[in-house]
Amino acid sequence: MQRIRDRATQYLFDEWEFLGEKRKKMLAKGWPGIVRGELLERLPIERVRLCFDAKQGRPTKELYTMVGVVVLQQMLDLTDREVVAALAFDARWHYALDIRWESDADKYVCERTVRGYRKRMVELGLDRVIFERLTDRLLAVFEVETGKQRLDSTLIRSNMRHLHRGEIFVGVMRRFLKALRRSQKEEFEKVGKELVERYVKEEAGGCFSCVKPSEVQRTVERMGEDLLWLVERFRGNGVVEKMASYGMLKRVLSEQCEVEGGEGEEKRVRIREPKEVRSDSLQNPSDPDATYDKHKGQGYQVQIMETYGDEEEGSLDLITYVEVERACESDAGALLPAIEETQERGWGPEEVLADGGYGSDENVQKALEKNVEVISPANKGMPLPRGRIGLEEFEFEEETGEVSCCPAGERPIRTGCRPSGVYTANFDREKCLGCELRGRCPVRIGPQSARLKPYTGKKFRLACRRAKEKGPAFREKYRWRAGIEGTMSRYKSQMGAKRLRVRGMGAVCFAVRLKALGMNILRCGQAVSEGLQWRGKPFWSVFGRESSRFCVRTWLSRLVAQIKGKNCFFQPQRV
Numbered sequence: 205m206q207r208i209r210d211r212a213t214q215y216l217f218d219e220w221e222f223l224g225e226k227r228k229k230m231l232a233k234g235w236p237g238i239v240r241g242e243l244l245e246r247l248p249i250e251r252v253r254l255c256f257d258a259k260q261g262r263p264t265k266e267l268y269t270m271v272g273v274v275v276l277q278q279m280l281d282l283t284d285r286e287v288v289a290a291l292a293f294d295a296r297w298h299y300a301l302d303i304r305w306e307s308d309a310d311k312y313v314c315e316r317t318v319r320g321y322r323k324r325m326v327e328l329g330l331d332r333v334i335f336e337r338l339t340d341r342l343l344a345v346f347e348v349e350t351g352k353q354r355l356d357s358t359l360i361r362s363n364m365r366h367l368h369r370g371e372i373f374v375g376v377m378r379r380f381l382k383a384l385r386r387s388q389k390e391e392f393e394k395v396g397k398e399l400v401e402r403y404v405k406e407e408a409g410g411c412f413s414c415v416k417p418s419e420v421q422r423t424v425e426r427m428g429e430d431l432l433w434l435v436e437r438f439r440g441n442g443v444v445e446k447m448a449s450y451g452m453l454k455r456v457l458s459e460q461c462e463v464e465g466g467e468g469e470e471k472r473v474r475i476r477e478p479k480e481v482r483s484d485s486l487q488n489p490s491d492p493d494a495t496y497d498k499h500k501g502q503g504y505q506v507q508i509m510e511t512y513g514d515e516e517e518g519s520l521d522l523i524t525y526v527e528v529e530r531a532c533e534s535d536a537g538a539l540l541p542a543i544e545e546t547q548e549r550g551w552g553p554e555e556v557l558a559d560g561g562y563g564s565d566e567n568v569q570k571a572l573e574k575n576v577e578v579i580s581p582a583n584k585g586m587p588l589p590r591g592r593i594g595l596e597e598f599e600f601e602e603e604t605g606e607v608s609c610c611p612a613g614e615r616p617i618r619t620g621c622r623p624s625g626v627y628t629a630n631f632d633r634e635k636c637l638g639c640e641l642r643g644r645c646p647v648r649i650g651p652q653s654a655r656l657k658p659y660t661g662k663k664f665r666l667a668c669r670r671a672k673e674k675g676p677a678f679r680e681k682y683r684w685r686a687g688i689e690g691t692m693s694r695y696k697s698q699m700g701a702k703r704l705r706v707r708g709m710g711a712v713c714f715a716v717r718l719k720a721l722g723m724n725i726l727r728c729g730q731a732v733s734e735g736l737q738w739r740g741k742p743f744w745s746v747f748g749r750e751s752s753r754f755c756v757r758t759w760l761s762r763l764v765a766q767i768k769g770k771n772c773f774f775q776p777q778r779v
Contacts, residue, residue: 219304223295235279235729236300239272242345243338243725244302247271248330255324265313270321272301273313275334277322278715279722281700284315326710331717335526336549342724343551346731348511348522354557355509355542356688357535358696359500360528361703362712364488366502369460369475370420373427375489376456377403377434380449388444395437399430421475428461428473436471452489459485483532491707495530504712505529506701507538508720509546509556510691514684520731521691524551526720528713535561543576555579557685565662568669579681582669593644595659596670605664607656610647612639617653627664629656691723699723 220228231237249267256263263270276297277287290297292311297303303310325331343350367375381404385392392400435453438444445451457463459481465471484495487502496502507527513519525542539562546552555577556562563580571578588594599609606619607629618630631647636654639645647654659667672678696702699719706715 220299231296231299233729233733234296235725236296238342238725238728238732239276239300240302242341244268244272244300246337246341247275248333248337251328251330251333252321252324255328265317266310269301269303269310270313270317271325271334273297273318274322274325275718275721276300277318278718279699279725281698281719283705284318287318288313288315322714326714329710331714335717335721338721339522339524339724340549340551342522342728343524346520346522346728346736348520349513350511350524350546350551351554352514352557352684353509353511353524353546353553353555354685354688355507355525355539355562356559356685356692357505357507357529357538357561358692359497359503359531360506360696360701360712360716361501361503362491362494362707363703363705364491364494364502364707367488370424370427372456372460372486372489373424373431374403376449376452376486377427377431379489380434380447380453383447383449384444387447391438391441391444395434399433402430424475425473428457428475431457431461432463432471432473452486452492455492456486484530493530493709493712494707495532497531500531503531504709504716505531505533506716507535507542508688508691508695509542509553510688512557512684512687514681520727520736521687522724522727523691523720526717528709528716535559536564536567538562539567539578540570540574543571543574547574552576555681557682557688559685565665568665579678579685581673581682582666584670591644593641593646594670595646595663595667598656598667600664600668602668605661611645612641614639616656622658625661626658627660628658630654631656695719695723 220231223231232241245268247268249271252267252271253263273287273291276282276290277284280290282290291301291313298311305311342348381392381395381400384395385404431453435450435457438450460476462474462476463471464474483497486492487494487496494503497505505528507525507529508523509525510521510523512521524546527538527541529538539556539558543552543556552574553576556571556579558578558580560581560583563578563582565583568578568580593611597611598607600606601608604621605627606621607616607627609615610631614631614635616629616631620628622628631654633649633652633654636642636645636647636649642649647656699722701716701719704712704715706712
């Protein structure tokens with residue numbers, strides 16, 4: 205027997221009668237009512253219960269409650285200790301999780317249990333399942349229009365501190381030596397005592413901070429030599445090579461150092477210059493997955509796409525797509541996956557607002573193939589000298605891509621397209637000689653005619669986009685992109701995503717997606733409290749009506765159903 209509550213269970217009496225009508229309405233018209241009425245029964249407990257073996261023991265807590273607790277923790281950005289207190293005493297949590305009994309078995313959970321369930325959910329990768337399943341439900345219930353969406357990215361920092369190069373060297377060697385001492389004591393004893401004392405002692409990291417500026421380079425080189433010695437000493441040792449800390453040694457050596465000398469020669473270590481170190485190099489041994497971006501910093505990059513409405517005020521905007529990437533990744537590669545994933549779920553956009561990092565010509569063309577218009581500033585390319593006229597000042601035939609008119613209003617005498625896809629345009633030589641724009645125009649005057657510099661289809665499309673960007677229609681549409689900056693600000697400040705309490709790609713993905721889901725829930729709760737009409741039914745009474753008065757007819761019908769053997773009261777389910 206596993207403690208899994210049947211979410212279809214009905215109750216004869218209203219267990220929330222003690223709250224009164226006003227407080228029950230506050231709960232029902234906020235996030236607790238939405239979680240209880242629409243989301244709780246859709247939690248993926250069928251995957252969580254696979255972690256338990258009936259022969260070895262059942263879960264100590266009801267699964268809907270525990271999975272819901274982990275979701276609410278990320279939504280409200282609470283510590284494990286705060287979660288324990290909230291589950292024990294907060295009526296909003298009891299209402300949202302549908303906990304009706306005043307017992308420690310239902311309303312008390314220890315911190316260790318919370319950590320255990322969260323760890324299982326991270327290992328199972330349930331963050332994506334929970335986000336998509338519950339977000340899809342909110343989009344359907346509130347009938348959110350998803351034709352218009354906007355996309356942007358932000359940097360998320362994990363629970364690690366910034367380290368300079370020397371601290372990285374000391375950190376990886378200390379971590380390896382400690383792991384070696386625990387698992388391979390005989391191999392550890394073969395390491396020189398001087399090397400162990402230099403890096404294993406607690407004060408090892410601080411001793412390098414007192415180095416004189418003139419000796420910094422030599423000190424770092426010595427660290428590199430020690431690092432190389434450890435890598436070479438245990439190379440070929442099958443047991444040691446399988447250790448994660450040894451793999452980190454090799455990674456730092458390849459990223460930060462260049463080994464000179466081959467087989468049979470004395471190997472020397474040259475420390476790479478800072479500009480030679482790749483941005484995906486190790487930033488902190490405590491979080492090997494975190495990377496670096498020169499514009500944003502250290503951590504992870506989160507791609508977020510949300511709906512928006514530009515017709516009426518107070519529209520409900522929900523996040524439809526969340527993806528975690530390395531900080532060093534380019535934004536250009538995030539657009540198409542966001543479109544494809546939302547289309548597969550049935551919430552694909554018709555147009556997407558994004559900044560210039562997403563609006564490459566390749567992305568725009570591939571999005572059009574998926575019937576999606578990308579509204580983004582075009583790449584400006586190399587800046588032209590002051591006063592020079594660019595290709596965007598010309599007029600083109602949209603269907604053919606050929607020039608139809610020059611900036612002076614003259615039509616070309618001949619146009620064409622080569623088999624290679626390069627376009628050409630020739631103008632009247634005499635008219636170009638007398639043109640007031642001569643010297644600024646890209647048209648070159650030859651002995652027979654005036655010829656525009658050949659251009660490709662890509663340049664033509666970019667020129668057309670740049671020309672449209674100068675018009676009021678583009679500015680009117682693109683101004684709505686700024687709204688996602690407010691979403692990012694709230695996501696990082698209110699939801700606690702600016703600096704997470706976890707490390708590693710798996711744990712970061714879990715926290716990031718559930719916080720995005722939590723933001724959706726809070727937005728829906730705020731919209732309902734402000735009077736938004738929605739398709740779902742308020743879940744403030746056991747009878748699905750505003751009145752909580754006892755109904756004899758309902759009681760009799762449920763009593764008959766119980767006599768006939770139907771499941772009308774709480775019963776554990778056999779699995």
